[in-house]
Amino acid sequence: VLHATRPLHTTQQCLAPLPPLPEKGGEVRYGLIPEEFFQFLYPKTGVTGPYMLGTGLLLYFLSKEIYVINHETVAAACILSVIIYGVKKFGSNVAAFADKLNEEKVAKALAVKNEAIKDLETAIEQEKKEQWRVEGRSYLFDAKRNNIAMLLETNYRERLLMVYNEVKKRLDYQVAMQNLKRQKEQDHMIQWVEKNVIQSITPQQQKESIAKCILDLKALSKSAQAAV
Amino acid sequence: GPLSERRLMDVRLGELPAWLATCNFSPQGLLGGVQKAWNNYYDKYINVKRGGPAGISMLLAGYCLLSYGWNYQHISK
Numbered sequence: 001v002l003h004a005t006r007p008l009h010t011t012q013q014c015l016a017p018l019p020p021l022p023e024k025g026g027e028v029r030y031g032l033i034p035e036e037f038f039q040f041l042y043p044k045t046g047v048t049g050p051y052m053l054g055t056g057l058l059l060y061f062l063s064k065e066i067y068v069i070n071h072e073t074v075a076a077a078c079i080l081s082v083i084i085y086g087v088k089k090f091g092s093n094v095a096a097f098a099d100k101l102n103e104e105k106v107a108k109a110l111a112v113k114n115e116a117i118k119d120l121e122t123a124i125e126q127e128k129k130e131q132w133r134v135e136g137r138s139y140l141f142d143a144k145r146n147n148i149a150m151l152l153e154t155n156y157r158e159r160l161l162m163v164y165n166e167v168k169k170r171l172d173y174q175v176a177m178q179n180l181k182r183q184k185e186q187d188h189m190i191q192w193v194e195k196n197v198i199q200s201i202t203p204q205q206q207k208e209s210i211a212k213c214i215l216d217l218k219a220l221s222k223s224a225q226a227a228v
Numbered sequence: 229g230p231l232s233e234r235r236l237m238d239v240r241l242g243e244l245p246a247w248l249a250t251c252n253f254s255p256q257g258l259l260g261g262v263q264k265a266w267n268n269y270y271d272k273y274i275n276v277k278r279g280g281p282a283g284i285s286m287l288l289a290g291y292c293l294l295s296y297g298w299n300y301q302h303i304s305k
Contacts, residue, residue, distance in 0.1 A: 025273040028282035032289050067296075068303055076292075087281050095278065102277070 031087075 027035035033050070041049040061067040201209075239247045251257070274283040296303070 022276050023278060025276040025279050025283060031281050031285045
């Protein structure tokens with residue numbers, strides 16, 4: 001929250017961008033008297049008016065000794081002549097040098113500005129590229145959705161297989177149990193039958209059967225001898 | 229426009245006393261006037277892209293005249 005005691009931004013004054021500097025300064029004639037003076041006197045006195053005024057003033061000052069001529073006058077005249085000669089001779093060189101300095105400053109500032117503009121433009125390019133990439137979101141999500149569906153499918157099938165295996169194992173166990181039971185019953189019954197049969201063979205019967213076997217063997221041996 | 233807001237060059241000769249009356253002669257006012265005059269001169273003749281000798285030569289000439297005026301008593305002996 002901004003606690004402002006005075007209203008902000010009320011004037012139309014705008015500090016940026018600054019208006020460019022004027023190219024040339026105000027017109028000055030003979031380096032001393034601004035052109036406005038001549039324009040000011042032109043309607044009343046024409047072109048020669050200011051010169052007549054200047055001459056009249058000069059003669060008046062000289063005659064009335066308001067401007068006295070002494071050694072300083074000579075010194076001033078020499079200095080003025082030297083200055084004017086210097087300005088006339090080296091003026092353009094100095095001006096060119098100063099212009100070059102100015103140019104370099106302006107060029108540097110311009111370079112910075114162009115750099116900034118270029119950087120911002122590349123930033124805009126990249127931003128647009130990112131926006132274009134955003135449009136491909138749907139494809140990305142489709143691929144991800146496919147991936148997830150495949151994972152789910154795989155998982156489901158794995159578990160299905162596991163269930164099948166477990167159930168088969170249990171059923172096999174039951175089958176094996178039944179087989180084992182039947183086999184045990186069979187063996188037990190056979191043994192029991194054999195035991196009872198063996199028990200039921202009395203000694204009498206055993207003797208008779210052994211004698212019968214011997215008779216049979218003899219008969220067989222006879223037939224075998226005859227065969228040989 | 230109103231008399232007090234016109235520049236000196238736009239004031240007619242008959243209105244000069246009235247214009248002087250509207251001036252602000254306090255120290256701040258005088259200082260402000262001097263500041264404004266200097267800023268106008270500076271912007272017109274010195275703060276340009278391609279100035280010439282005119283900017284400072286007028287200042288030097290003014291200085292010469294002023295110092296001559298101050299020393300006139302001594303010179304005219």
